[in-house]
Amino acid sequence: MTTDSGAISDVAETSTPMSRAWRDPRFSPANLFRSYGGLIAIALLAYALLVWAPGELTPFRLGNLGKYCCWAIAAVGIGLAWGRGGMLVMGQGVFFGLGGYIMAMHMKLEATGPGEVPDFMSLYGDGTMPFWWEPFRNGAFTMVAIIVLPALISFLLGYAILKRGVKGAYFAILTQALAVAFSTLLIATIKQTGGFNGLNSFSSFFGQKLNKSTKQDIYLMAAGALIICLLIVWQLYRSRFGELLVATRDAEARVRFLGYDPANTKLIAFVLAAVMASVGGALFTPLVGIISPSNVDAAASIMLLAGVALGGRSTLMGPALGAIAVGYGQSTLSETYPTSWTYFQGALFIVVMLFLPGGLASLWTKLKGLMPTRSPLDRRPVSAALAVGAEAAK
Amino acid sequence: MTASFLGEDYIEIRDLTVDFDGFKAVGGVDLTFLQGRLHFLIGPNGAGKTTLVDALTGLVQGTGTARFRNRDLLAMKSHQIVRLGVGRTFQTATVFEELTVLQNLDIADGIHRKAWSRIGARRRVSERVAEALEVIGLTDLAGKPAGILAHGQRQWLEVGMLLVQEAQVMFLDETVAGMSAEEREETGDLLRRIAPGRTIVVIEHDMEFLRAYADFVTVMHAGKVLAEGTVAEIQANPTVQQVYLGASKEVEVDV
Numbered sequence: 001m002t003t004d005s006g007a008i009s010d011v012a013e014t015s016t017p018m019s020r021a022w023r024d025p026r027f028s029p030a031n032l033f034r035s036y037g038g039l040i041a042i043a044l045l046a047y048a049l050l051v052w053a054p055g056e057l058t059p060f061r062l063g064n065l066g067k068y069c070c071w072a073i074a075a076v077g078i079g080l081a082w083g084r085g086g087m088l089v090m091g092q093g094v095f096f097g098l099g100g101y102i103m104a105m106h107m108k109l110e111a112t113g114p115g116e117v118p119d120f121m122s123l124y125g126d127g128t129m130p131f132w133w134e135p136f137r138n139g140a141f142t143m144v145a146i147i148v149l150p151a152l153i154s155f156l157l158g159y160a161i162l163k164r165g166v167k168g169a170y171f172a173i174l175t176q177a178l179a180v181a182f183s184t185l186l187i188a189t190i191k192q193t194g195g196f197n198g199l200n201s202f203s204s205f206f207g208q209k210l211n212k213s214t215k216q217d218i219y220l221m222a223a224g225a226l227i228i229c230l231l232i233v234w235q236l237y238r239s240r241f242g243e244l245l246v247a248t249r250d251a252e253a254r255v256r257f258l259g260y261d262p263a264n265t266k267l268i269a270f271v272l273a274a275v276m277a278s279v280g281g282a283l284f285t286p287l288v289g290i291i292s293p294s295n296v297d298a299a300a301s302i303m304l305l306a307g308v309a310l311g312g313r314s315t316l317m318g319p320a321l322g323a324i325a326v327g328y329g330q331s332t333l334s335e336t337y338p339t340s341w342t343y344f345q346g347a348l349f350i351v352v353m354l355f356l357p358g359g360l361a362s363l364w365t366k367l368k369g370l371m372p373t374r375s376p377l378d379r380r381p382v383s384a385a386l387a388v389g390a391e392a393a394k
Numbered sequence: 395m396t397a398s399f400l401g402e403d404y405i406e407i408r409d410l411t412v413d414f415d416g417f418k419a420v421g422g423v424d425l426t427f428l429q430g431r432l433h434f435l436i437g438p439n440g441a442g443k444t445t446l447v448d449a450l451t452g453l454v455q456g457t458g459t460a461r462f463r464n465r466d467l468l469a470m471k472s473h474q475i476v477r478l479g480v481g482r483t484f485q486t487a488t489v490f491e492e493l494t495v496l497q498n499l500d501i502a503d504g505i506h507r508k509a510w511s512r513i514g515a516r517r518r519v520s521e522r523v524a525e526a527l528e529v530i531g532l533t534d535l536a537g538k539p540a541g542i543l544a545h546g547q548r549q550w551l552e553v554g555m556l557l558v559q560e561a562q563v564m565f566l567d568e569t570v571a572g573m574s575a576e577e578r579e580e581t582g583d584l585l586r587r588i589a590p591g592r593t594i595v596v597i598e599h600d601m602e603f604l605r606a607y608a609d610f611v612t613v614m615h616a617g618k619v620l621a622e623g624t625v626a627e628i629q630a631n632p633t634v635q636q637v638y639l640g641a642s643k644e645v646e647v648d649v
Contacts, residue, residue: 035515240504241512243497247490254488257451258559259476259505 049223066219068327070284075323077276083313085269086249091175097296099278103285104199106142111203125191146282154274162263183297198292222283306349312361403429409458419445421617437614447565481561487548491541502555530554546577563593582607
């Protein structure tokens with residue numbers, strides 16, 4: 001990390017009368033680092049996930065890592081909506097499930113064969129397939145639906161919620177209620193969606209038999225999608241939109257008096273987060289081999305949040321790394337303590353929010369804050385700083 | 395001032411009333427804000443000064459009319475009013491503390507850009523932003539987070555944001571409250587510098603500041619206009635003196 005003192009000395013060196021170039025943010029090393037340091041971190045993660053892991057991990061471990069990557073994709077979206085946009089999205093399981101079920105319907109139809117109906121429909125129903133299953137036989141339609149459907153639904157929902165100025169706890173409760181309603185609906189419609197069993201027993205993925213090498217390809221797709229999502233938010237965070245989003249989060253009324261409708265800014269972040277969650281869900285289904293209401297309900301939504309909170313919700317890498325860590329924790333701890341993992345997860349969320357609201361990523365800044373600052377500007381008494389301002393005003 | 399009346403911008407307020415469940419915070423105010431002068435709005439606490447500005451900027455619902463460039467401000471939403479060229483500050487300066495001074499001003503500059511351009515990062519500082527940085531004297535602190543600014547500097551940054559968004563009308567709510575004597579002077583000079591060509595309305599309690607910088611004064615009391623005129627006229631007005639001397643009694647009634 002570049003320290004503050006580095007940034008200051010840079011200003012002092014280059015702010016000669018003939019050059020006002022330091023004012024351009026591109027020329028300050030601190031800002032260069034802030035802008036492009038993220039790319040380095042993404043590149044390191046890409047190397048670990050795309051090059052190192054496939055060569056080193058057993059297929060079982062790799063499959064697990066792929067699962068964490070799917071959660072991480074959804075988590076990156078939550079980081080955008082919650083960390084930068086201030087919207088505590090407690091129901092991302094809905095969009096995760098939307099993508100997961102769309103993919104599952106396609107794979108189920110592929111496994112069923114032409115003219116046949118999925119097994120559970122004969123088992124629980126009268127053996128007829130609902131008409132809205134039919135289009136998902138088509139692979140291209142499925143892929144488009146994974147992006148477009150959650151985008152459409154989140155836009156309509158977000159428009160209704162955000163334009164009315166619903167925020168804070170009310171927004172959180174509303175989205176949480178959606179997750180509860182969605183999983184309840186799935187359980188209640190066993191004839192159409194497989195109910196609490198969910199959808200499983202797949203045999204192929206877009207024409208490829210689900211064997212070891214296909215599974216590795218799907219893993220690479222999940223890891224690749226995670227990297228792409230990180231690149232998207234990296235660009236958003238350094239863009240003017242990213243600045244506006246943070247400004248909207250911190251002082252919504254002020255943004256309004258700068259001529260913006262804050263609802264529009266938040267809506268974009270909300271829709272992007274929903275699409276990312278859907279992509280995560282869509283890749284989760286083939287990797288895990290099943291999608292069921294327990295993957296999309298309130299508890300699943302909170303698990304996603306816990307990872308984001310742990311890693312640091314407003315940072316670039318925090319949400320993704322936090323989600324991978326929580327996923328890993330769930331896999332290993334739930335093997336040893338299958339029942340108490342949920343409690344541990346809830347406790348983790350509470351402890352992080354209480355004692356480290358910025359997540360693990362803020363630990364460094366916190367520790368640095370405990371030490372005396374070395375920045376000459378910060379150490380100056382307020383009156384001196386004022387004098388500078390007053391002089392410049394003349 | 396010197397400019398002719400024709401071609402000047404102005405806000406013409408007629409019969410403005412703001413009703414909070416039966417309590418008339420502003421009761422039938424007629425007022426005209428003219429371009430090019432520092433118009434001070436004074437009055438005891440609860441006189442309705444801030445509520446009047448809230449109504450003109452879409453923050454609370456008011457009845458009556460407020461004409462500006464052939465539009466009725468009372469029928470518009472906040473962000474639309476801003477886009478028409480009316481800006482304001484708040485009693486407690488609200489700046490985006492995590493963003494730098496430059497970023498704060500750049501967001502205000504967004505009003506001049508297309509929405510699509512926001513996808514990109516900032517490549518250069520716009521002329522408007524660079525100029526505003528000079529005018530408000532924060533050039534040296536451009537790269538610092540606004541959260542570290544002193545009280546007075548925050549208020550200047552807010553004025554700078556209004557400059558960048560090219561607000562033709564500025565409502566400044568108790569801008570010099572809590573400032574040191576030098577900061578007040580700086581602020582007054584700053585307002586003097588930017589007043590020509592703009593309509594500036596200052597809500598103020600500080601009488602010394604008012605005497606030094608006001609071109610025109612409107613005194614409000616209990617939601618109504620009590621008196622209008624130059625500083626000398628207002629100071630000589632017996633009703634105004636009475637209201638200010640008996641202010642402690644009035645506060646209870648008003649709040």
